[in-house]
Amino acid sequence: MILPPSTLGILGGGQLGRMFAVAARTMGYRVMVLDPGPDSPAGALADIHLCADYHDRAALERMGRACAAVTTEFENVPAESLEFLTQFCPVRPGAAAVAIAQDRRREKAFLQSKGFATAPFIAVEKHADLAVAFQCVGAPALLKTARMGYDGKGQAKVNSLAGLEAAFEQLGAATCILEAWLPLQTEISVVVARGVDGQTAAFPAVENRHANGILDISIAPAQVAEELAGKALETAVAIAAALDYCGVLAVEFFVLDDGRLLVNEIAPRPHNSGHYTLNACLTSQFEQQVRALAGLPLGAPDLLRPAAMVNLLGELWREGQEPPWGAVLSQPRAKLHLYGKGEARPGRKMGHFNVLADSADAALKAALDLRGALTA
Ligand SMILES: Nc1ncnc2c1ncn2[C@@H]1O[C@H](COP(=O)(O)OP(=O)(O)O)[C@@H](O)[C@H]1O
Ligand SMILES: [Mg+2]
Incomplete structure (x- = not known):
């Protein structure tokens, strides 16, 4: 230790x-x-x-x-x-696990090779690959750069081969994956910690809502069937084991309209959707990261209370004006977290707040009320 x-x-x-x-x-x-x-x-x-x-x-x-x-x-x-x-x-985590997570192509190939279901995809390296890829994947499809994409950046939805060709060009003709556009019922994620000795602790699954490709709200625990949440936890733990992982790993899932659970992507670190753990769990995802790194036993991931997390993006700073934080700070069950970033650009993650409540629904409602007060 x-x-x-x-x-x-x-x-x-x-x-x-x-x-x-x-x-x-x-x-x-x-x-x-x-x-x-x-x-x-x-x-x-x-x-x-x-x-x-x-x-x-x-x-x-x-x-x-x-x-x-x-x-x-x-x-x-x-x-x-x-x-x-x-x-x-x-x-910790090791270079091999990070190398997989930083490249969508390797990530998806790894997941499929280990038997974890993902969206159907084909790698595209050059213009000549586009026609066959489009034929296989069908429309609509999503073109994603293999590397460096985040918050919906480096992605384009396409409906035709011409559109795909233009999008590939626009993304710099870098190696991409073309993925089937899926009918999503909802998105959930699980943050799991795995210690040096292989001990694991998974936080509860949360439901994630995005706006413009960026995480907007997370609701903990996810309001999905217990069996589905259980399967997501099991899958996250199994992925961490398959990577021989040490540290905190986040796994994003799609829940399709037909109820199927697919792995979307993994992140070799704490995750935006795990920020609720800072106030709502016995151990936060960051303490867990410290513990795994230091070779300590993991902390208990118990959810103490349902919670909702709202991201605070740069557009809240209208004309450079600081948002009216008093609204969040006056709510006795809300916790404000600001990151100390100087420049508030649209889409930039500047902070978040968590609200705790007696139920996930009540937490969501309180979070939306607070967000309304910040944008009023
Ligand atoms: N195949 C898909 N079908 C439908 N929606 C998708 C698909 N892939 C991504 N999305 C949407 O775009 C968001 C961002 O995509 P993701 O692959 O997670 O990239 P990022 O690294 O930007 O988070 C997802 O959370 C989801 O809302
Ligand atoms: Mg994502």
């Missing part, structure tokens, strides 16, 4: 790294963040912020020598950098 006050390292300085830093420092660890931006949300709360590129070998070596273990807060860190760090300290 790595015990406090050892130093834990995290690659990436966004809001997920920031919440990791809070959890780690609360437990008495020191935190080192590596992020190329001088004003990163996590760097601001870390003991040490290495302002360097993710490929910078000297900075990585410094981090590896200073830290008892290193993790990551986003999937797009170069897998080679994680590999490089392993000569100095444990890196």
Whole structure:
């Protein structure tokens, strides 16, 4: 076990790294963040912020020598950098798992090879692949870049071969997957932690509602049949085991109109849909990340109360005006989390709030009321 006050390292300085830093420092660890931006949300709360590129070998070596273990807060860190760090300290999750999660093509191929159902898809590398792919997948379809896509970016819905050709061009003719457009009844996700010894703890499944491709609201627990929620938890645990994973893993699922459960994508880190755990669970997903990284036993993932989480995006700052936070801060069962980001751009995740209530429905209603008050 790595015990406090050892130093834990995290690659990436966004809001997920920031919440990791809070959890780690609360437990008495020191935190080192590596992020190329001088004003990163996590760097601001870390003991040490290495302002360097993710490929910078000297900075990585410094981090590896200073830290008892290193993790990551986003999937797009170069897998080679994680590999490089392993000569100095444990890196959890490992480079192999992150390399799978950072490439949709590898991710889907991996999931299918292990028997987990996903959307039908075909990889597209060049123009010449488009016609056959379109024929196989049918319309409508969704073209997604294999790498670097997030929050619905790097995706285009297409209805014709001409449309597909234009979309491929628009996405830079980079390697993509073409995926069947599916009739979604709802979307759910499960955040699971897996320790060095293979112990697992899954948080309850939550229901996710998106707006413009970005997560808007999560409702915990998901209002789906118990059997379906159970299957999602089992699947998330099985995926973590198949990856020989150590750390926090998020699994996004589609629930189709016919009730089938498909894996959409995985994230090798805490997840936006798990932010409700900060206030509604006995252990948060970030404490769990610290525990898995440090080789501690995992905390209990019990849901203490139903909750809803609402993302606060940059568009709330109308004409640069700070939103009326008093509305959220006056609600005794709401918890405001802001990430300390300077510039509020549309679509940028600036913060979130959680509301707890006696039922998931009541939490959702309270969350929508509060959101209404912020946008009034
Ligand atoms: N095959 C699909 N059919 C229908 N909707 C989809 C499909 N793939 C993605 N979506 C919608 O787009 C959202 C974002 O897609 P996703 O693959 O999760 O990428 P991102 O990395 O941007 O989260 C999903 O949460 C879902 O709402
Ligand atoms: Mg997604």
